[in-house]
Amino acid sequence: MAPKYKLTYFPIKGLAEPIRFLFSYGGIEFEDFRFSQEDWPKFKPNTPFGQTPILEVDGKVIHQSTTICRYVARQVGLAGADDWEAVQIDAVVDTITDFRSKIQNYFYDSDPVSKEKKKGSLFKETIPFYLPKFEELVKNNGGYFVNGKLTWADVYFVGYLDYLNFMAGVNLLEKYPTLRSLCTTVLELPGIKEWVAKRPVTPN
Amino acid sequence: MAVKPKLTYFNCRGSGEPIRYLLAYGNTEYEDVRFEDEEFPKLKPNFPYGQVPVLEINGKMIPQTLAICRYLAKRNGLYGSDDFEAMQIDAVADAIVDLRNAFTFCYWITPEDQRPAHEEKLKKQTLPFYLSRFEKSLQENNGYFVNGKLSYADIFFAGQVQHFSDNTKYDITDGYPQLKALVEKVENIPQIKAWIEKRPKTDF
Numbered sequence: 001m002a003p004k005y006k007l008t009y010f011p012i013k014g015l016a017e018p019i020r021f022l023f024s025y026g027g028i029e030f031e032d033f034r035f036s037q038e039d040w041p042k043f044k045p046n047t048p049f050g051q052t053p054i055l056e057v058d059g060k061v062i063h064q065s066t067t068i069c070r071y072v073a074r075q076v077g078l079a080g081a082d083d084w085e086a087v088q089i090d091a092v093v094d095t096i097t098d099f100r101s102k103i104q105n106y107f108y109d110s111d112p113v114s115k116e117k118k119k120g121s122l123f124k125e126t127i128p129f130y131l132p133k134f135e136e137l138v139k140n141n142g143g144y145f146v147n148g149k150l151t152w153a154d155v156y157f158v159g160y161l162d163y164l165n166f167m168a169g170v171n172l173l174e175k176y177p178t179l180r181s182l183c184t185t186v187l188e189l190p191g192i193k194e195w196v197a198k199r200p201v202t203p204n
Numbered sequence: 205m206a207v208k209p210k211l212t213y214f215n216c217r218g219s220g221e222p223i224r225y226l227l228a229y230g231n232t233e234y235e236d237v238r239f240e241d242e243e244f245p246k247l248k249p250n251f252p253y254g255q256v257p258v259l260e261i262n263g264k265m266i267p268q269t270l271a272i273c274r275y276l277a278k279r280n281g282l283y284g285s286d287d288f289e290a291m292q293i294d295a296v297a298d299a300i301v302d303l304r305n306a307f308t309f310c311y312w313i314t315p316e317d318q319r320p321a322h323e324e325k326l327k328k329q330t331l332p333f334y335l336s337r338f339e340k341s342l343q344e345n346n347g348y349f350v351n352g353k354l355s356y357a358d359i360f361f362a363g364q365v366q367h368f369s370d371n372t373k374y375d376i377t378d379g380y381p382q383l384k385a386l387v388e389k390v391e392n393i394p395q396i397k398a399w400i401e402k403r404p405k406t407d408f
Contacts (some may be wrong), residue, residue, distance in 0.1 A: 049337060051300055058290060067294040074287050083278050084261075090271035095253050134251065 005030035007068075009053040010037065012202045014036040016053040017071055018159030021186075022152060024195035026076030026192035031095055058066060063071070066097055067157075073152030092145045092153040099130045100160055107167035127172065132192070135176045150189075166204035209259040210235040212246035213253075213397050214244070217406040219269045219304070222363030225390070226276040226356060229398035240406070270297055271314045277356035289351055296349045296357035300407065303334045304364060311371045327372060342382035347389070354390075370408050 005023070011034040023030045029148040035043050036174035039102075044050050048063045055061075055068045062068060073079040106122045109115040134145075134157070142148030145157065161183060163174055173180045187196060211227070215221035215238035227234050238246055248254045251267060259272045276292070279285040284290045310322040338349070338361070344379055346352035349361070365387055368376045377384040381403045391400060 048295075049302070049334070060288075062291055062295055064295045066299040067291055067298050068358040070294060071287055074290075083275060087271050087275035090274060091266050091268045094268035094271055098255075120262075129254075133350070186239075202265055 001030070001031045003058045004056075006033055006036065006056040007031065007179055008033045008043070008056070010034065011200070012163070012204045013159075013199075014163050014204060015160075018069050018152075018156045019053060019055070019065065020057070020156070020195060021155050021159040021192050022069060022072040022076055022078070025078070025155065025189055025191040027191055028072070028075065033062050057102065065179070066093060069093075069152060069156055073155075078150060078152040078155065080146070080151060088146045089151045089153045093156050095130070096134075096153070096157050096160065099126070100164060102126045103164055103167045121198070124170070127168070131172065131176055131179070135178050138182055143178065143185070145182075150186075154182060154186055155192070163204050207262055208233050208235055210237055211257060212237040212239075212260070214238065215240055216406045217367050218408055219364075219367075221367065222360040223257055223259065223269065223272050223276070224361050224399060224403070225280070225396050226273055227364040228395045229282070229359060229393060230276060230280040231395055232276075256348065263381065270294075270301060273297065273356050273360055282354065282356040282359065284350065284355060291356075292350045293355045295357075296338075297360050298310075298363055299334065299337075300357070303330070304368075305326040306330045307368055307371055315356045331372075331376060335376065336385065339380045339382050342386055347382060347385060348385075349404060358386055359390055359396075362396075366408055373395045 005028065007030055008020055008022075020030075020032060047054050048061060051063055053065050053068065054063050057109060062071070070079065070093075077124055080089050085121075103122065103126075106115065106118040138145055144150055145153040156180075161173070173183060175202070186192060211223060211234055211235075213223075217224075219351065222238065243255075251258050253267055255267055255273065257269055258267045260266070266275070274278075274283065274297075277293075283301065284293050306326055307339055310319065310326045314322050341349050348354055349357040361383075365377060365383075375384075377387060390396060
């Protein structure tokens with residue numbers, strides 16, 4: 001019997017959206033539980049490390065968004081055909097995570113002076129460092145991140161995009177046609193397309 | 205692997221050591237390439253995303269510590285017996301990396317004059333938060349992180365712990381008997397013990 005899945009997260013796309021995309025791609029039913037910001041202090045102590053998203057698999061709790069994505073990717077056949085493909089996917093995913101972390105580090109800085117300084121470095125160094133590399137990687141791999149075919153690295157990136165754009169305050173892919181094309185491809189995938197049409201609408 | 209893999213990292217233990225432990229565990233012959241801090245700016249452009257460690261396998265550079273660890277884990281029976289166990293192991297490794305990121309922020313990013321407050325927080329809050337949870341996992345899992353048997357998460361922790369203690373200037377496993385026992389257990393695995401005895405001696 002298929003496991004019962006419950007995903008718990010804030011009422012946003014954020015770090016959970018790639019997980020929701022992957023479940024939807026695979027046609028796997030899951031409970032998409034969202035707690036309100038005010039309720040977070042109540043839920044926090046019940047999580048393994050005070051963080052979400054968490055995924056319950058038949059009641060067993062797992063934390064760490066990327067790890068959860070990898071598990072769901074395996075269930076839906078997007079984790080690569082062998083260990084070699086898998087490690088290449090993992091390496092791309094971790095690099096996307098690095099990029100996301102740097103944007104988060106800027107966005108969540110509560111000190112306006114420090115934040116302004118980080119903005120400079122984000123737009124002058126970080127974004128121009130990562131996005132051209134991603135663009136080239138996808139161009140050199142037949143329109144996908146790894147080995148010319150859809151893997152969870154592609155879904156992970158596109159699943160994050162609204163959140164990344166929200167934090168950066170710009171349309172990050174404006175100058176990157178290959179990445180924009182990948183984005184379109186992923187958003188048109190059966191399962192994901194339906195999810196995007198019916199999901200709660202949130203800015204981030 | 206047809207050609208000897210090549211690991212490239214700073215001349216220190218740091219994030220490279222868990223990988224070296226896993227390579228030792230698998231009796232994998234490899235080139236252990238190290239460079240000094242001053243050489244890094246010159247070498248940086250050679251790496252896929254300007255970061256190390258990278259493991260070169262059959263001529264292709266794979267970046268990202270955890271991606272490399274997971275690949276080696278799979279090849280050496282250290283990745284659990286099914287997808288769910290694999291996910292549990294990955295989640296532990298991710299949590300260890302979160303702790304390592306806190307260390308990096310405190311000791312390697314924060315300017316020295318601002319360090320005392322961050323160090324206080326690390327030692328009084330962050331470390332106990334993570335270590336008490338890790339200790340509990342070991343208590344509940346017969347001395348290992350997941351399901352009572354050795355996985356790459358155990359080796360990853362043991363490979364990292366000295367680096368943590370080098371920064372705090374005390375053994376961070378003091379007061380955590382299960383963690384201390386785990387480190388000792390891993391360090392006494394014959395192949396790893398042999399590596400520890402012959403490895404270059406470095407401060408970090």
